[in-house]
Amino acid sequence: MDRSAKPIFNFVNLSHPDELKDEQTQLRIRRLAMSEVGRARRKPKTKRGKTEIVLKFREPAESSASIGHLGAGDVDPFALYPIDLDxxxxxxxxxxxxxxxxxxxxxxxxxxxxxxxxxxxxxxxxxxxxxxxxxxxxxxxxxxxxxxxxxxxxxxxxxxxxxxxxxxxxxxxxxxxxxxxxxxxxxxxxxxxxxxxxxxxxxxxxxxxxxxxxxxxxxxxxxxxxxxxxxxxxxxxxxxVALPERWQASSRSPPGSPRPLNNISLQWKQRFPALMDWVTIFDDIDQLIMLDRGFTEKDKHLAETTGCWMEPTMVRLLAIRPLNNGSDAGHVMEEVCRFGTMLFLAPIWRWLGASPVWTFTLTRSLISVLHGYMIDWGELKPLLVWTVYFAALETRDTQERSQFAFMLAVLMSGMRVREWDELIQVVKSVLWVDRIFSSSDESIRDEVVSILRLPGTGDVTPVLEEIEGDEA
Known part of the structure; x- marks a missing residue:
């Protein structure tokens, strides 16, 4: 076959079908087409072959999103939208x-x-x-x-x-x-x-x-x-609304999975053996974190598609109402810990893709409970520190933030904790995810430390009595 009779391919690379509407792209295609028409006219008719212009959609740059799978691209040109997109x-x-x-x-x-x-x-x-x-x-x-x-x-x-x-x-x-x-x-x-x-x-x-x-x-x-x-x-x-089957399957770890040894959980069960609603959820969260559930790429994909352990855990925390069962020390502490657990989980939920996660009602209600009851926390005081720490991180109200910062300073003084790093170790002893909270203390540390350095802060007995009751 004569080389002059072979079809000539000219490639026009596009990253999206919408680029066909661009005037410069259309002009380029017309020029290519007309140049091939002119070339064909200069050849003998018996030698004329077909000329093809190929529109090739190139792979987008790494910084761009592809449309290869759900949630990965800008606008899928093949999707059937309910309206005509302008x-x-x-x-x-x-x-x-x-x-x-x-x-x-x-x-x-x-x-x-x-x-x-x-x-x-x-x-x-x-x-x-x-x-x-x-x-x-x-x-x-x-x-x-x-x-x-x-x-x-x-x-x-x-x-x-x-x-x-x-x-x-x-x-x-x-x-x-x-x-x-x-x-x-x-x-x-x-x-x-x-x-x-x-x-x-x-x-x-x-x-x-x-x-x-x-x-x-x-x-x-x-x-x-x-x-x-x-x-x-x-x-x-x-x-x-009852849990979907998908969520029910994700709400707890598989039977037989190893359980972490958490001293706070053991101390709670020793002090309150009849109050198991909150601590059971706490144990499940501790186990799921230990097993790295929700933090791998596979689990993050599940979070974006059908849900992960976070959703059913939140439903469980919302279902229990300790103060409806009484206002004694155990029920009040269980309510405080319920708030603390939701405030701890809120940043993890955001990290998994949830947005927004509103927590202003939780922090406001927590302050009301802490000021409304005088409780002896005893050996479970780390739970109170843990709760107040995450409340201080979550609140967007400056007045609330100051109150939580002051509470942390008071608790540090009462526990004879002299260094900020010691306080963080107390928080970590309860429940912690380093990849999410590793630098979280930077936003609250200076404010708490500055309170501790104020003249007269050493005498915290009246404040401790308000927060902790008879123990102070």
Whole structure:
């Protein structure tokens, strides 16, 4: 075959199908095409062969996200979206899957398919994506929507109203998913009046279906529990949705797994052998951390898809209410430890991809309990130090932070702990994850140490009596 008759291939490398819309790209393709047409005209007709222009999608740079699997790319050109994406909505979708995005990754493998299931739900996904964009711009979660987020939510409300005009859709999977998306929207904003309203609505809809077990779509089932859990945690109220099967399987370590020897746990059981609700959860958390559950790449992938041990553990902590059983020392200490455990787990939850994790109700309630009861902690005082330490890290209220810092200084003085490093060892003796908390003390250390150096701080007996009761 004559070489001049062979087809000539010209490659145009693209990283995304949208680049076909670029004027410079189109001009380049036309020039290549016309040059080949001209070359063909100069050859004898009997020798003319076909000319092909190949559009090759190159692999993106490492800093870019690919679309090879769920959650890895900017905008999947092959996905079926419930709406036609314009420039703004395409950018919002891209922000969800960008590697360094502030958007919540937790259970994205569940709520993203639900988001694609209907128009109202998808518009709420876009509204939420905008809230996370605003977090990136301001450095903190906003508690008020901007015009773009409001516009997306308005579309969601309009689509929801249209759907609710037909009674057969009142308790459908798509409608329940849409209500769940509203719950998530108000949760991100920290608006729990709106969250409570939609939680009541979803409870009625699930009741119309005959119970949550009749929702067989796994993604929707997990999303309902997630929407319920995050708002319940933020307000410290019991979750009303039973655990999905996936979560039940992750809630405890496999039978026969080794148990760590924790002196604090043993001391609790010796002092309060009848109070096992909190310490049982504490033991499970200690074991899961020892087994490195939730901290490997495989476990982080599970956290982003169907959930890990964190969600069922939070549900268990929200379910127990020690003060409902009495106000004696054991029940009060159990309540304080319940707060401490949730405040300890909150940063781990964020590390696994949950965002936001609101803890202002927990820190406020903890202060109320600590000031409301005089308790002799005795040999279990490390539990009090551990709780106050993580409360000091979690609070965003400057007045609360000062109170927790002062409590830590008082506890250090009362325990004859002279150095900050000694206090950290006390905290670590209870429960600790070094890869998450290794430098956490930097944010509170100076404030506590400065309190200890104030003249007159050595006489802490009145404050100790308020915090610890008769022991002081």
């Amino acid at each position: 420039e703004k909505s395409r950018a919002l979708v891209a922000s969800i899957f960008r590697a360094n995005s502030a958007h919540s990754r937790q259970l994205r493998g569940a709520w993203w398919p639900v988001g694609l299931s209907g128009v109202a739900t998808f518009y709420n996904v876009l509204a939420n994506a905008r809230l996370f964009q605003l977090k990136e711009l301001t450095g903190a979660f906003v508690q008020k929507s901007d015009s773009l987020s409001l516009s997306m939510q308005s579309h969601a409300i309009r689509a929801m109203r249209e759907r609710m005009q037909d009674a057969k859709h009142h308790a459908s999977d798509e409608t329940i998913g849409a209500v769940g998306s509203f719950m998530c929207h108000y949760y991100v904003l920290g608006n729990f009046v709106g969250w409570d309203h939609h939680r009541d609505a979803i409870a009625r809809m699930v009741g119309m279906r005959g119970g949550v077990d009749n929702i067989t779509d796994e993604s929707l089932r997990i999303t309902i529990s997630w929407a319920d859990l995050v708002g319940s945690f933020s307000q410290d109220i019991p979750s009303i």
